[in-house]
Amino acid sequence: MLILHGVTRSRASRVIWLCHELDLPFRQVPVIQAYRLADAEAEDAPLNTRSPDFLALSPAGAIPVIEDEGLVLTESLACTLHLARKHGGPTGPQDYAEDALMGQWSFYGATAIEPDALTVLYLHDRTLSEPEDAGLVAEAAERLVRPLKVLEDHLATHAYLIGGRFTVADLNMAEIVRYAQNYGPLMEPFPAIRAWLSACQDRPAFQAMWAARLAEPE
Structure with missing residues (x-):
């Protein structure tokens, strides 16, 4: 096992x-x-x-x-x-090209989005008590606009990242974008991302993981 x-x-x-x-x-x-x-x-x-x-x-x-x-x-x-x-079955690559694209999207999320998305996650809720963090959040959000625009443009014409179906690339990217999803000023201009993220998080497998996450101590 x-x-x-x-x-x-x-x-x-x-x-x-x-x-x-x-x-x-x-x-x-x-x-x-x-x-x-x-x-x-x-x-x-x-x-x-x-x-x-x-x-x-x-x-x-x-x-x-x-x-x-x-x-x-x-x-x-x-x-x-x-x-x-x-x-993987449908969740995994069906050929070498899909395998390469799954790596591409996953690593793009990790390198271009995740660092600043984590800044938004960790500091946004502190800005009321520590106003100096607001500037750091705004700077991180500004840097995220360009990579999120790349994702938005793709999802505007594709339901999922690869092959017209949910794959591990969507899972990896969704878990990265999740860090910034509650910061409205950043996410509001990206309707395709918001719809895609909602579809990913509506999946029973995500809901099972999230229930287990919420059950753990903070």
């Missing part, structure tokens, strides 16, 4: 969503981020990203990690792309 190391309130959510899409059984080991703990190295600390047992799997101390029939794999996008190739 696939083993997934990482709490659901992390990038492990991408792998969990995909496992539900694939009806792929998995065992989750709830490794928590060390920064969320008062003392990650205390004797009674829960298993976390600084725990020696976890560092043996992930020397970088990052979640998620999967163990799949002897393969130990880190990096969430590497994990989802691997599982989609191996088990």
